[in-house]
Amino acid sequence: MTKQVQQLDHVIIRFAGDSGDGMQLTGDRFTQETAVFGNDLSTLPNFPAEIRAPAGTLPGVSSFQLHFADHDILTPGDAPDVLIAMNPAALKANIKDLPRGGDLIINTDEFTKRNLTKVGYEGSPLEDGSLEPYHVHAVPLTSMTVKALEDFEITRKDAERAKNMFALGMLSWLYDRPAEGTLGFLKAKFASKPEIMAANLAAFQAGWNFGETTEAFSVRYEVKPAPLVRGTYRNISGNTALAYGLIAASQLAGLPLFLGSYPITPASDILHELAKHKRFGVRTFQAEDEIAAVGAALGASFGGSLAVTSTSGPGMLLKAETVGLAVSVELPLIICDIQRAGPSTGMPTKTEQADLLQAMFGRNGESPVPIVAPASPAECFTAAIEAARIAVKYRTPVFLLSDGYLANGSEPWRIPDTASLPDLSQEFAFAQPGDRGENGFEPFRRDPVTLARPWAVPGTPGLEHRIGGIEKADVTGDISYDPDNHDRMVRLRQAKIDGIAADVPPLEVDDPDGAARVLVLGWGSTYGAIGAAVRRARNAGHSVAQAHLRHLNPFPPNLGDVLRRYDKVLLPEINLGQLALLLRGRFLVDVISYNQVRGLPFRAAELAGVIEDVIKHV
Amino acid sequence: MSEANGHGRAATQQGEGRRLASLTLVPRAATRSATKDFKSDQEVRWCPGCGDYAILAAFQAFLPELEVPRENIVVISGIGCSSRLPYYVNSYGMHSIHGRAPAIATGLAASRPDLSVWVITGDGDALSIGGNHLIHALRRNVNIKILLFNNRIYGLTKGQYSPTSERGKVTKSTPFGSLDHPFNPVSLALGADASFVARTIDSDRRHLTSVLRAAADHQGAAFIEIYQNCPIFNDDAFEPLKGASATAERLIKLEHGEPVSFAGGTRGLRFSAHGELEAVEVAAAEGPGKSDAAADEDTLITHDAHRADPSYAFALSRLDTADFRHTPVGVFRQVEQPSYDQLMAEQIDAARSRSGPGDLAALLAGNDTWEVS
Numbered sequence: 007m008t009k010q011v012q013q014l015d016h017v018i019i020r021f022a023g024d025s026g027d028g029m030q031l032t033g034d035r036f037t038q039e040t041a042v043f044g045n046d047l048s049t050l051p052n053f054p055a056e057i058r059a060p061a062g063t064l065p066g067v068s069s070f071q072l073h074f075a076d077h078d079i080l081t082p083g084d085a086p087d088v089l090i091a092m093n094p095a096a097l098k099a100n101i102k103d104l105p106r107g108g109d110l111i112i113n114t115d116e117f118t119k120r121n122l123t124k125v126g127y128e129g130s131p132l133e134d135g136s137l138e139p140y141h142v143h144a145v146p147l148t149s150m151t152v153k154a155l156e157d158f159e160i161t162r163k164d165a166e167r168a169k170n171m172f173a174l175g176m177l178s179w180l181y182d183r184p185a186e187g188t189l190g191f192l193k194a195k196f197a198s199k200p201e202i203m204a205a206n207l208a209a210f211q212a213g214w215n216f217g218e219t220t221e222a223f224s225v226r227y228e229v230k231p232a233p234l235v236r237g238t239y240r241n242i243s244g245n246t247a248l249a250y251g252l253i254a255a256s257q258l259a260g261l262p263l264f265l266g267s268y269p270i271t272p273a274s275d276i277l278h279e280l281a282k283h284k285r286f287g288v289r290t291f292q293a294e295d296e297i298a299a300v301g302a303a304l305g306a307s308f309g310g311s312l313a314v315t316s317t318s319g320p321g322m323l324l325k326a327e328t329v330g331l332a333v334s335v336e337l338p339l340i341i342c343d344i345q346r347a348g349p350s351t352g353m354p355t356k357t358e359q360a361d362l363l364q365a366m367f368g369r370n371g372e373s374p375v376p377i378v379a380p381a382s383p384a385e386c387f388t389a390a391i392e393a394a395r396i397a398v399k400y401r402t403p404v405f406l407l408s409d410g411y412l413a414n415g416s417e418p419w420r421i422p423d424t425a426s427l428p429d430l431s432q433e434f435a436f437a438q439p440g441d442r443g444e445n446g447f448e449p450f451r452r453d454p455v456t457l458a459r460p461w462a463v464p465g466t467p468g469l470e471h472r473i474g475g476i477e478k479a480d481v482t483g484d485i486s487y488d489p490d491n492h493d494r495m496v497r498l499r500q501a502k503i504d505g506i507a508a509d510v511p512p513l514e515v516d517d518p519d520g521a522a523r524v525l526v527l528g529w530g531s532t533y534g535a536i537g538a539a540v541r542r543a544r545n546a547g548h549s550v551a552q553a554h555l556r557h558l559n560p561f562p563p564n565l566g567d568v569l570r571r572y573d574k575v576l577l578p579e580i581n582l583g584q585l586a587l588l589l590r591g592r593f594l595v596d597v598i599s600y601n602q603v604r605g606l607p608f609r610a611a612e613l614a615g616v617i618e619d620v621i622k623h624v
Numbered sequence: 625m626s627e628a629n630g631h632g633r634a635a636t637q638q639g640e641g642r643r644l645a646s647l648t649l650v651p652r653a654a655t656r657s658a659t660k661d662f663k664s665d666q667e668v669r670w671c672p673g674c675g676d677y678a679i680l681a682a683f684q685a686f687l688p689e690l691e692v693p694r695e696n697i698v699v700i701s702g703i704g705c706s707s708r709l710p711y712y713v714n715s716y717g718m719h720s721i722h723g724r725a726p727a728i729a730t731g732l733a734a735s736r737p738d739l740s741v742w743v744i745t746g747d748g749d750a751l752s753i754g755g756n757h758l759i760h761a762l763r764r765n766v767n768i769k770i771l772l773f774n775n776r777i778y779g780l781t782k783g784q785y786s787p788t789s790e791r792g793k794v795t796k797s798t799p800f801g802s803l804d805h806p807f808n809p810v811s812l813a814l815g816a817d818a819s820f821v822a823r824t825i826d827s828d829r830r831h832l833t834s835v836l837r838a839a840a841d842h843q844g845a846a847f848i849e850i851y852q853n854c855p856i857f858n859d860d861a862f863e864p865l866k867g868a869s870a871t872a873e874r875l876i877k878l879e880h881g882e883p884v885s886f887a888g889g890t891r892g893l894r895f896s897a898h899g900e901l902e903a904v905e906v907a908a909a910e911g912p913g914k915s916d917a918a919a920d921e922d923t924l925i926t927h928d929a930h931r932a933d934p935s936y937a938f939a940l941s942r943l944d945t946a947d948f949r950h951t952p953v954g955v956f957r958q959v960e961q962p963s964y965d966q967l968m969a970e971q972i973d974a975a976r977s978r979s980g981p982g983d984l985a986a987l988l989a990g991n992d993t994w995e996v997s
Contacts, residue, residue: 042994187992234996240989250988257984264735284975286982289735289968293727294760301724301757302731305700308718309736331721421993424985464716464732464739467695472664472711474719475703484666485711 009218009226016075017181017229018083021173022100023092023113024061025054025068028170033070035174035191039183041241041418044231045074048534050082050607051414055271055354062116062124067099076230080534080541082415084609090173092116092147095125106139111176113169115148143222147172154212158205168209175213181227185214237420244383244412245272247419248342249279251390253286256312258391259398259430263288264306266299267316271354272410273344276316296324300341304328307337308473310436310463312394316342319361320351322368329403330369333499335473336450336459338397338404340390345409347605356605357410359530360581365405366559366588372496374503376400377558379407381533384419386412389556391428399433399509400502401458407558409580411607412531437462437469447471449483457502507560513568517551518544523624525572526617527597529555529585532578532608539613546614548621558585561592569595576600576620578613644690644841646767649737653693659685661694664714675826675852676705679773680712682832687713690840692740699742700729702749705780706773706852709744723754726761729768734965740840743770747788748778751807755787762818764964765844769836772809772849773826777858790946795857810941810956813847814934820846821937822955826853827866831877831953838955844963864948876943878954880929883921886950892924893943901925901939903950929958 019036023029030051040047050071059066073083088109091097093116104110117130131137132144151172155165171192178185189207196203217223242250256263263286267277281290289306293299300315307313317325322343332339345361347353365377376396380389386408393406437460441447449471450459462469471483479486480494515525528536533554540552553568555561569575569589575597577586583599590596600616602608643652662684670676687697697715701707703722710717720728725743733741743761750758750772761768777795778784784797788809792801813821820842824835832850839846851862864870876886876893884893885906893901907920928936937957943950 038992042992044994044996231996236996238989238993238995240993253982253987254984257982262735264731266731283982283987284972285979286984286987287972289972291731291734294756297724298727298730298757298760301720301727302734304720305718305728305731305733306735307731308698308716308728309732309739311731311735313731327721328724335718420996421988424988464698464736465696467693470695470715472666472717472719474710474717475721476719 009224012225012227014227014229015077016073016079017088017227018071018073018086019088019090019177020069020071020086020100020103021090022067022069022096023090023170024095025056025059025066026061027068027092028167029068029070029092032170032174033072035188036177036183037072037416038187038191038241039178039185040072040074041239042184042187044234045229046077046079046232046234046418047072047074047241047416048079048082049073049416050411052606053355062093062095062121064095064099064125067095069096069100074229076232078232078234080537081607081610084611090177092169092173094121094127094131097131098125098127104140108140109143110137110140111143111145111173113147113173114144115146145176145216145222150216151209151212154208155205158201158208160201160205164202165205168206171206171209172213172216175210176217178210179214179217179226180223181229185210234418235420239418239420241416242384242387242419243275243414243416244380244386244408245275245344245414246279247384248380248386248390248406248408248413249276251387252280252312252314252340252394253283253288254387254424254427255391255394255430256286256288258427259312259394259434261310261312261398263314264303264311265290265314265316266293266302266306267291268293268296268299268321270296270318270321272346272413273316273318273321273342275413276342276344296321297328300325300328300339304332304337304339307332307339308464310461312340312398313338314340314342316344318344318346318354319348319364322361322364326369329375330371330373331475332403333369333373333375334475334478336401336499338401338461340393340397340404340406342390342406342408344413345407347603353605355410357531357607358580358603358605359407359409359532360584360603361407362529362558362581362584363587365407372500374500375403375405375559376503376506377405377407379530379556379558380412381530381554381556383412383415383417387419387422391430392556395428395430395433396506398430398461399458400456400506401461402503407530409531434458434461437466439466439468442468445482448481449473450478451481452498452502457498457505504560507563510557510560510562512564513553513555513562515551515553515568516540519549522549522551523573524576524617524621525551525553525568525574526576526578527553527555527569528578529558532580535608535610535613536578538610539608539617542610542614543617543621546618548618550617550621555585558588566593569593569597573624574598574620576617578608578616580608644837645843646769646840646846647690647692647740648843650692650696650740651738653691656691657688657694659688662687662714664712666711668712669708670705671856673855674705675775675854676709676773678826678829679771679832679850679852680709682829683709683771683836684713686833686836689837690740696738697740697742698732699744700725700732701744702746702754703780704746704749704778705854706744706746707749723749723752724757725749726754726757726768726770730761730764730766730964733766733768734968737767737965737969741768743768745770745772747772747774747776747786747809751787751809751812759812759816762813762816762845762847765819765961767844767963767965769839769846770848772847773852774809774849775852775854775858776806776861777854779854779857783857808941808944809849811938813849814938814941814957817934818847818957819844819959819961820955821957822847823849823851823953825851825862825865825953828871835955838958842958843966844961862948865951874948874951876950876952878927878929878940878952878956880927880955880958882927884925884927891950894923894925895939899935899939901943903943929955931957932959
């Protein structure tokens with residue numbers, strides 16, 4: 007049967023099912039196929055914190071949204087064009103996001119009376135007409151998978167579990183995705199279980215064939231590859247990029263990498279990833295708690311490692327005292343905070359940007375710490391290298407503020423040429439045996455430019471010294487309770503961090519026609535949504551400028567000028583206005599905050615409306 | 625005689641002879657250092673009469689025995705009176721934050737096997753705020769030596785009861801007497817499966833030094849409880865154990881391979897029907913009134929610190945009583961186990977010998993790439 011092929015410039019697909027249905031895996035594989043095909047893409051996994059919430063219930067619904075296009079895109083998309091609902095719960099939880107006319111692929115086998123009742127459907131939405139606004143493809147996915155696998159010597163349960171591969175095969179056909187990667191993946195994943203491997207491969211193929219032959223799909227879609235910059239690409243998630251950035255920084259600095267970490271969502275994948283790479287000399291230490299994790303990292307830093315700890319908001323609090331010690335003893339340390347919805351446990355798998363003020367101020371005393379924030383999943387790579395650069399050059403703890411959306415979201419990444427990466431070994435040097443003055447070794451004699459103190463690691467003869475959290479005398483580092491000395495040391499530590507501003511790139515402003523009177527400013531993971539919203543506003547004929555902060559402490563030196571150049575500054579944040587508070591305090595600029603804390607990224611269409619609203623009132 | 629001695633000394637200086645077990649990866653000093661080499665220029669600021677002075681002096685006098693260059697020794701402490709010690713030792717040191725020294729030392733020792741790492745802590749630091757780090761450092765068997773100065777009181781905060789204070793302790797924070805049951809630090813360390821556990825006393829320099837030596841000769845985590853007098857807030861807490869007669873009567877000096885005996889050899893230990901150790905009169909050939917509890921020599925315990933099962937060492941630790949009527953000191957337990965830092969280094973070596981050192985470009989590329997031209 008020959009089918010009509012329709013060209014599309016972009017598609018947003020959402021896979022939704024029970025936590026046990028393998029939706030994240032299905033989404034990942036479809037993403038990988040799409041990446042290899044050459045589309046630009048952006049993903050949004052959305053899953054419950056519970057590992058296996060009761061089957062078929064609303065809290066157990068797990069989804070994965072993928073936006074892919076033949077052009078450069080910035081977000082995983084506001085609303086899906088296609089929703090795959092593996093059961094009634096998935097339908098109920100997601101149908102409100104599907105625009106009228108959207109494609110709806112339903113696994114009809116799961117629409118039993120029991121499953122419907124479980125989520126509060128009185129009748130079947132397949133029969134009551136409520137799905138009429140959508141283009142419904144009713145497919146008995148489970149029973150067809152089981153039928154396709156009846157010759158395999160596997161249990162019925164294992165056969166049913168392969169239904170996600172049937173669905174993936176069907177979708178892969180529908181959007182003309184290359185299947186080789188998924189077939190190879192299944193072969194590797196089930197290498198030790200040949201029967202299960204064969205069943206999954208057969209389920210995928212059966213889904214593909216079904217798409218080709220069924221009447222349920224009359225059209226096949228084609229989304230051409232996007233014209234990306236020349237190079238070799240891969241798909242990468244934020245946490246993987248961050249882990250790779252740390253390994254790269256370690257290699258570039260010539261320092262062994264040490265990670266102290268305690269498992270916490272959504273940061274654990276950094277620990278998992280780094281634990282794989284012992285060939286690079288990476289030492290990963292799963293500590294007894296968050297405090298020991300950062301403590302061990304600080305100990306390793308004292309010993310001359312590139313030391314890192316990874317965590318999320320609740321862990322940040324527990325580490326605060328040790329970060330304060332790192333500020334006081336002036337040793338390099340990278341603290342990766344993969345922010346999640348708070349306060350307290352909050353919503354562990356949902357994203358938020360509400361740890362900024364904690365990173366700025368969450369310690370006793372005057373305790374300044376630089377903050378770096380990546381704007382996209384792939385940018386987590388360069389942000390990790392930048393955090394390492396600042397840490398080793400200035401001998402200071404540095405916060406790297408990522409979040410759940412960046413951590414788990416993925417996008418194509420043009421793999422950098424390793425020769426193009428910064429040579430961090432030029433940014434610092436360990437103190438050498440001869441570094442003694444008339445008064446012997448002075449552990450707090452500062453570099454006149456950076457104000458960094460010597461990094462004198464144990465094992466270096468002649469530089470034996472003691473450091474600690476008690477106030478130190480300027481230069482000598484001896485214990486000091488002298489009032490004037492404390493005043494001087496507090497100011498020196500602050501000046502050291504403030505001085506980093508001269509060493510970070512100025513804030514770039516995207517203001518194509520130079521006529522904008524409104525600037526939209528952002529930081530962190532809102533970059534994509536703000537960028538997409540700004541495009542919409544410009545397409546609607548508005549002039550609007552965009553700028554995005556990667557350095558939040560200290561700010562780029564031109565930030566004040568940029569803010570004052572515009573009549574209005576709009577600042578969308580996934581918190582209640584934390585950066586806005588800092589900007590008002592620092593620059594006396596009355597920025598307009600736009601805030602949401604829904605555990606999800608901003609929607610571009612909504613932000614575009616906000617931008618246009620601000621422009622109207624200039 | 626003098627020639628022989630001189631010869632022996634020279635051999636030591638040239639770095640021959642057996643290394644202490646915890647120092648196999650630590651460089652050997654070219655020349656033997658002296659006690660004064662380990663004294664820093666900082667004025668010692670403990671209260672007059674504090675037991676910490678004696679421990680510091682013993683520690684500084686012992687360090688040359690390690691035959692380790694000064695720069696390869698690191699002393700890490702938490703917060704409290706005892707934790708000021710690193711400032712007074714001329715090596716690398718860190719006076720960190722309350723309770724966290726074992727964690728910080730773990731990161732240092734795990735990443736730098738060429739260092740001899742010592743942790744100085746107290747009963748509040750190690751057993752209250754830092755209890756979690758202590759037990760985990762011990763179970764992991766990180767190559768660090770932990771010296772816990774136990775004075776059974778909070779000194780630096782001016783006299784509150786501690787987790788080793790006896791119940792009913794009247795202090796500023798417990799004017800009607802403390803309510804909580806104290807930790808027995810040796811029992812706690814054994815419960816955490818520590819591979820080396822010992823106890824000693826600030827006032828017995830020779831014994832203290834012998835325990836330090838035994839700890840340094842142990843690869844992995846070593847835990848030493850040191851009874852330490854606080855003359856200001858808990859004076860004479862260990863008085864029953866001090867003085868020649870008390871020492872003879874009450875202290876059970878554990879020696880591996882030797883029968884456990886005390887009170888001038890008139891008392892020993894044997895196991896009761898339920899596995900507790902009990903102190904008994906040793907059966908004597910002469911003398912009137914042989915007590916009912918008197919035991920035959922062949923039922924008495926001979927100390928074996930190397931038993932893999934910690935039950936016996938734990939039973940020894942339970943002999944403690946509030947009145948110190950029989951108090952074991954010395955090495956309770958010393959068993960050979962691979963240390964955490966060794967295992968960590970082995971994993972890295974194994975990964976490298978399996979597939980070579982890491983290649984950054986290959987890592988970044990991964991397996992699923994595509995070209996855009």
